[in-house]
Amino acid sequence: xxxxxxxxxxxxxxxxxxxxxxxxxxxxxxxxxxxxxxxxxxxxxxxxxxxxxxxxxxxxxxxxxxxxxxxxxxxxxxxxxxxxxxxxxxxxxxxxxxxxxxxxxxxxxxxxxxxxxxxxxxxxxxxxxxxxxxxxxxxxxxxxxxxxxxxxxxxxxxxxxxxxxxxxxxxxxxxxxxxxxxxxxxxxxxxxxxxxxxxxxxxxxxxxxxxxxxxxxxxxxxxxxxxxxxxxxxxxxxxxxxxxxxxxxxxxxxxxxxxxxxxxxxxxxxxxxxxxxxxxxxxxxxxxxxxxxxxxxxxxxxxxxxxxxxxxxxxxxxxxxxxxxxxxxxxxxxxxxxxxxxxxxxxxxxxxxxxxxxxxxxxxxxxxxxxxxxxxxxxxxxxxxxxxxxxxxxxxxxxxxxxxxxxxxxxxxxxxxxxxxxxxxxxxxxxxxxxxxxxxxxxxxxxxxxxxxxxxxxxxxxxxxxxxxxxxxxxxxxxxxxxxxxxxxxxxxxxxxxxxxxxxxxxxxxxxxxxxxxxxxxxxxxxxxxxxxxxxxxxxxxxxxxxxxxxxxxxxxxxxxxxxxxxx
Amino acid sequence: xxxxxxxxxxxxxxxxxxxxxxxxxxxxxxxxxxxxxxxxxxxxxxxxxxxxxxxxxxxxxxxxxxxxxxxxxxxxxxxxxxxxxxxxxxxxxxxxxxxxxxxxxxxxxxxxxxxxxxxxxxxxxxxxxxxxxxxxxxxxxxxxxxxxxxxxxxxxxxxxxxxxxxxxxxxxxxxxxxxx
Numbered sequence: 210x211x212x213x214x215x216x217x218x219x220x221x222x223x224x225x226x227x228x229x230x231x232x233x234x235x236x237x238x239x240x241x242x243x244x245x246x247x248x249x250x251x252x253x254x255x256x257x258x259x260x261x262x263x264x265x266x267x268x269x270x271x272x273x274x275x276x277x278x279x280x281x282x283x284x285x286x287x288x289x290x291x292x293x294x295x296x297x298x299x300x301x302x303x304x305x306x307x308x309x310x311x312x313x314x315x316x317x318x319x320x321x322x323x324x325x326x327x328x329x330x331x332x333x334x335x336x337x338x339x340x341x342x343x344x345x346x347x348x349x350x351x352x353x354x355x356x357x358x359x360x361x362x363x364x365x366x367x368x369x370x371x372x373x374x375x376x377x378x379x380x381x382x383x384x385x386x387x388x389x390x391x392x393x394x395x396x397x398x399x400x401x402x403x404x405x406x407x408x409x410x411x412x413x414x415x416x417x418x419x420x421x422x423x424x425x426x427x428x429x430x431x432x433x434x435x436x437x438x439x440x441x442x443x444x445x446x447x448x449x450x451x452x453x454x455x456x457x458x459x460x461x462x463x464x465x466x467x468x469x470x471x472x473x474x475x476x477x478x479x480x481x482x483x484x485x486x487x488x489x490x491x492x493x494x495x496x497x498x499x500x501x502x503x504x505x506x507x508x509x510x511x512x513x514x515x516x517x518x519x520x521x522x523x524x525x526x527x528x529x530x531x532x533x534x535x536x537x538x539x540x541x542x543x544x545x546x547x548x549x550x551x552x553x554x555x556x557x558x559x560x561x562x563x564x565x566x567x568x569x570x571x572x573x574x575x576x577x578x579x580x581x582x583x584x585x586x587x588x589x590x591x592x593x594x595x596x597x598x599x600x601x602x603x604x605x606x607x608x609x610x611x612x613x614x615x616x617x618x619x620x621x622x623x624x625x626x627x628x629x630x631x632x633x634x635x636x637x638x639x640x641x642x643x644x645x646x647x648x649x650x651x652x653x654x655x656x657x658x659x660x661x662x663x664x665x666x667x668x669x670x671x672x673x674x675x676x677x678x679x680x681x682x683x684x685x686x687x688x689x690x691x692x693x694x695x696x697x698x699x700x701x702x703x704x705x706x707x708x709x710x711x712x713x714x715x716x717x718x719x720x721x722x723x724x725x726x727x728x729x730x731x732x733x734x735x736x737x738x739x740x741x742x743x744x745x746x747x748x749x750x751x752x753x754x755x756x757x758x759x760x761x762x763x764x765x766x767x768x769x770x771x772x773x774x775x776x777x
Numbered sequence: 778x779x780x781x782x783x784x785x786x787x788x789x790x791x792x793x794x795x796x797x798x799x800x801x802x803x804x805x806x807x808x809x810x811x812x813x814x815x816x817x818x819x820x821x822x823x824x825x826x827x828x829x830x831x832x833x834x835x836x837x838x839x840x841x842x843x844x845x846x847x848x849x850x851x852x853x854x855x856x857x858x859x860x861x862x863x864x865x866x867x868x869x870x871x872x873x874x875x876x877x878x879x880x881x882x883x884x885x886x887x888x889x890x891x892x893x894x895x896x897x898x899x900x901x902x903x904x905x906x907x908x909x910x911x912x913x914x915x916x917x918x919x920x921x922x923x924x925x926x927x928x929x930x931x932x933x934x935x936x937x938x939x940x941x942x943x944x945x946x947x948x949x950x951x952x953x954x955x956x957x
Contacts, residue, residue: 265937266924266957272860274920276868396944437939564948567939568957605954606923606933610916613905617847623923624932626954 219245219468220772222490222505224475224520227327228754229741229761230511231453231461232370236765237509238464242772245503246458246467247492249474249512250323253330255454259444261296269295290320290708292331292442300324300331300442309515310650310663317664318705319515325471327513328708329452331442334423334571335598336376337751338367342385342581346638347747350592353543353641354717356746357727360387366759366766373460374451374758375429378421386576386751393426394419398565400557400601400629401573407690408575415578415686417599422571423451432456439568450570472496474657477524478508478533478737486777487533487737493657507736507768507777510714511761514544514742515647518713519662521724521739522649534714534731539724541648543641543712544664545748548595548672549634550702553683555692557601557629564603564626572600575633575686577750579678591674595637595750597683603629631692635679638750640671641712645704666704709753711742729764736777740764825858827865827874828881833858835885840918842900849932857921864917880910929956 220242223233230246237244252258266272275295280288287293287301302321311317322328341360347353368390377392397405397419405417424441425433425448435449448455461467472495479488479502489504510517518541524533532540575597580586604627614622645667649660668676680697687695704710717723720732729744731737740761742753749756771777825833840852840861852858865874884903888896903911922928929935935956 263937265926265935266929267926269924271864271868272920272924274864274868277873278868278870281870395942398944401944437942438937562948563945564951564955565942565944566946566951567936567942568955569942569944603954606919606956609919610912615843615900615904616845620844620847620849620932623919624953626948 217245217504219243219503219505221245221507221509221768222247222503223509223511224490225249225327225511225513225516225741226325226453226458226469227322227511227513227741228329228332228453229757230327230509231329231457232758232761233509233511233740233765234461234467235457236762237507237769238461238466240765240769241466242507242769243466244461244468245505246461246469247473247475247490247503248325248327248469248471249495249516250325250327250471251495252469252471253325253444253454255444255448255459256446259446260299261443262440262446264296271295286318287320289318289706292333296440297331297442300444306656308655308661310653310661312665315665315667316703316705317666318703319664319710320705320708321513325469326452326454326458330444330454332452332754333708333752334441334450335574335752336371336374336378336389336421336423336755338387338389339363339749339751339756340385340387342577343747343749343751346593346749347641352592353747354715354719354722357716357718357723362727363756363759363763366763367755369762370755370758373430373456374423374755375425375427375433376421376423376755377419377426379418381416381418381576383416383576385581389421391421392429395422395424395426395569395571397573398569398601399560399563400631401599403557403560404599404601404631404687404690404692405573407692408686411689412578412686414581414583415575417573417575420571420574420598424570425449425451430456435570437567437569439570441570474659475512475520476500476657476659477520478510480524480526480529480533480734482526482528485735487734493659495657498657507772508738509761509765509768510737510739510743511741514710514713514745515662515664517739517741517743518647519649519659521714522647523660529733534724534733534737536733537720537722537724539715539717539722541713542643542646543715543746544645544647544666544704544710545639545641545712545745546666546704547639547707547709547748547750548637548668548676548679548702549598549707550700551676551679551698552597552632552634553680553687553695553697554630554632555684555687555695557631558691558693560629572598574598589674589678591671591678593638593640593671593675593750595635595675595679597633597635597679599631599633601629601631603627631687631690633683633687635676635683636707636709636750636752637672637675637679639704639748640669641715641747642669645712647713664705668704709742709748711745711748711753714739714743715746716744717746728767729760730768735771736768738764738768820856823859825862827869828862828878832878832881832885833862835881835888836861836914839884839888839900839914840921842897843915843918844922850927852918852922855922855925855927857918857925860921860925861914861917877910877913880913884910884914923956 432448522532577594579594714724837858933956
């Protein structure tokens with residue numbers, strides 16, 4: 210190994226600057242710890258480096274149509290993500306430069322943003338609390354291992370992060386989708402009100418609400434409010450949505466205890482067998498490819514589900530021959546994602562004289578209504594459940610290609626908006642399964658000499674059954690709400706596509722079957738914590754980021770306490 | 778994003794942002810950017826890169842039939858043919874580009890052997906039948922037109938920074954289709 214720099218001993222090293230790395234940094238710094246954040250990608254400065262933020266449609270070189278030949282060569286995976294495009298490409302990795310391996314017939318779409326702030330710049334921003342329906346699911350139906358925590362353990366930490374993030378939403382009083390600390394909700398539009406009434410009348414117990422979303426409907430701590438541009442993934446100088454760059458890293462910086470080093474790819478965690486402690490991390494400089502080390506008393510891995518697994522697997526020692534903190538053998542296994550890209554759409558009749566003002570940065574949501582413990586659950590043919598992300602809008606000028614019209618008549622028609630369309634899309638829970646796993650390629654490495662990650666992941670019967678129910682129920686609800694021309698859809702959606710990958714270093718009660726304890730602390734290595742999606746023992750059906758954030762803040766609180774008690 | 782124009786524009790924006798203390802107001806941003814856009818190549822000096830000048834002229838002619846000048850300028854005036862040529866040159870793979878040019882050549886043969894009335898009837902028939910090449914050309918014409926500054930801001934309605942969201946307003950309050 211090359212030069213070793215142990216000039217500074219940090220109280221804590223955080224690997225990754227995305228949504229959990231940012232939270233770890235903020236909480237560690239605010240608790241008085243001298244903290245180093247390592248980011249493998251480039252530096253991005255809030256505001257200044259949002260280089261496409263102010264470009265109008267006519268100022269994009271290809272008017273949003275992008276460069277197809279380039280995408281096929283360099284972004285064949287990233288370009289499939291909904292947020293990828295001409296104005297956001299620079300916040301996604303170049304697939305050619307960042308390879309990983311999948312079996313030929315078993316694709317996995319690994320969507321990545323290697324820059325300061327990580328994927329918090331381009332995330333979907335939906336924020337849902339889990340409930341005990343989720344935390345008890347593994348115990349109840351026997352899939353995976355029991356979570357070592359319950360809702361009451363996390364509830365105060367949900368509140369803690371919601372208050373800082375700024376989550377807008379509507380209180381529903383549903384036990385399986387607990388209410389939080391909300392800013393005022395975004396409005397439903399006229400067509401969504403119609404569909405909501407129709408669904409709730411026809412299906413007692415089902416609801417439609419506005420999504421709970423990290424777009425500020427009111428200013429908060431000098432950020433926002435959101436200006437309703439709906440172009441979040443370009444970056445937002447207003448700080449209208451929550452990201453590491455707009456919120457957590459600046460808070461950490463205000464303590465003057467934060468050091469950020471970018472272009473620093475963590476190869477592995479270093480470990481001292483005699484002391485039974487992690488001692489720091491080994492880093493490869495992205496540009497010079499030189500190796501160096503940093504020393505820290507606490508290590509927080511927040512490098513993303515697959516990134517963290519890769520680091521642990523690369524950190525084998527004599528004691529941990531298959532990867533650091535892997536006496537259970539669970540590191541890399543039980544990879545999950547949510548199913549999505551299936552549902553139904555239909556036309557909402559009437560309301561021709563109504564329209565919207567502004568571009569709401571989110572949609573509506575039908576909370577889970579399957580397997581809530583009522584009669585009929587057994588007949589469904591699947592365990593767990595799904596929620597539906599939804600939304601309505603009027604057709605715009607793009608409908609013109611399909612309209613049989615040309616010339617002045619075509620222009621006249623497109624000058625007015627078309628019909629209201631409503632779409633429902635299912636996001637379904639994925640079971641933890643040992644056979645969905647990542648490991649290291651024994652032969653091939655990337656340009657930094659790091660063994661390539663191999664991803665083996667496929668849907669099971671349960672996910673396929675959920676997918677079918679999503680389509681049937683979505684169509685039935687739209688029909689019941691009076692929609693016309695209702696059609697189901699089912700687009701290609703291999704695992705990874707929902708960008709909710711999780712599970713590769715799961716929490717659990719038993720060190721023989723799980724990697725982390727109830728405080729996200731490695732069973733095997735007391736000063737090593739994992740608080741990104743890798744820690745998840747099951748996947749729920751709701752978007753996971755808020756839970757990652759709450760777990761991170763809770764883990765920091767515990768780690769700092771242990772450190773002060775002299776136990777670490 | 779590496780053309781001198783883009784860099785000038787970014788620099789101009791950065792300076793404007795400094796003046797305003799960091800956050801650029803929308804009207805000023807629009808002014809700065811429009812000024813930069815006006816420095817584009819004048820029509821006489823423009824040369825197509827993927828198409829021949831004749832082919833580019835044919836694209837401009839058909840695009841103008843699809844979206845003509847009315848009380849607002851049409852496809853030719855906003856440079857839809859330039860957009861299509863740039864897309865062909867910079868975005869399309871070689872095979873796709875060749876297919877487009879072959880389709881254009883076929884359509885051009887039928888088109889140029891016809892009177893204006895026959896041309897109109899031909900395009901209307903292709904539109905009704907959703908003929909594959911014509912459909913592609915119509916799609917690109919619509920994109921080029923409605924994402925142009927004139928298409929977005931004069932033919933349709935565009936507000937770069939809405940500032941709020943109202944979920945149910947009278948259509949008359951907005952007046953036209955939102956460009957974005």
